Amino acid sequence: MADNSKQDLLHLIKRIADYLSIKLSRLFSLSLGNLDSQTLVALGGLALAILFIWRLLRSPSEPQRRQPKRRTPIPSSSGVTIHSDANLTSTEDSRAHNVIEEFFQPIKPTLGQVVKQKLIDGRKVTCRLLGVVLEETSPEELQKQATVRSSVLEVLLEITKFCDLYLMERVLDDESEKRVLLALEDAGLFTSGGLVKDKVLFCSTENGRTSFVRQLEPDWHIESSFEIVSQLARFIKYQLHISPIKPERVAANVFSSPSLEQFFGCV
Structure with missing residues (x-):
């Protein structure tokens, strides 16, 4: 079970890293004044790393799940084998997307x-x-x-x-x-x-x-x-x-x- 949790976390981190690379490439392609790009990338990466670690520590631990049974392919009516991995990947992508999008939301001043x-x-x-x-x-x-x-x-x-x-x-x-x-x-x-x-x-x-x-x-x-x-x-x-x-x-x-x-x- 611990191996499964670690594997899920590694998948999530990988997808967040991929998504961040796209976001940062768009963000720093703009003109940002007199600051050099290396300084800005370093600051942005540090802020995002702190935010991600904080969110992981803040989120409540999920209740223990029962030991999953060995997954077996589910035949469809057309004879094509369907796996639940697609649903897991979609969920991980959604979680990574939500974390990053929330960070990039503009903060409305008072x-x-x-x-x-x-x-x-x-x-x-x-x-x-x-x-x-x-x-x-x-x-x-x-x-x-x-x-x-x-x-x-x-x-x-x-x-x-x-x-x-x-x-x-x-x-x-x-x-x-x-x-x-x-x-x-x-x-x-x-x-x-x-x-x-x-x-x-x-x-x-x-x-x-x-x-x-x-x-x-x-x-x-x-x-x-x-x-x-x-x-x-x-x-x-x-x-x-x-x-x-x-x-x-x-x-x-x-x-x-x-x-x-x-x-x-x-x-």
Whole structure:
């Protein structure tokens, strides 16, 4: 029985080796930057060897099987002899294929990793409310209601984990300001610890919002006004212009997206 198990393992290793040779030949035929091929092959082979050994050690031992009886050919109705070796080979090929394919599956990054990568390790972010965080797009609408876009909540909470976030908007009266703060509070943005009410800023003019941004000197500013994006392009390291229609690019440091969540791949 032990001999049979060893023989099965040797068959499996051989088929994995054959399959790996094909995979690695395809992988390293591509241009991989400045790394020499010998280094990459060595690293890849080491990683695969560790993975394979770990999988073998992790897999639970199979229950002992009864001593197999001596296999005899099974005659078919046409007189052709059929052996069970074909089924065993197929199973081994399938196991080898599954092990390698699982290893080569791309690992999907988390939203937090995407946010950190997209913001290029920025530490301070300023963001307009209207048309970005709120459903409303004008100060006049805020005199009636303020509605936080549910699809943007997860992104904002992730940003607060890595960055010092400031939200800002132009309002026409004190009641609008209260509505916005209440909407943000009801959405749970003040409960995570990353955003506080003191970091939600209000002004009465568009120039006031521009002044806020310049005084705070953020690494990123998120804005829906093309005019303000243009004005700040010389002063802010990076900007994200939120616009449903892809606008003309103002500068190399200005990016655009239909929504904040789309920029981070959430839609």
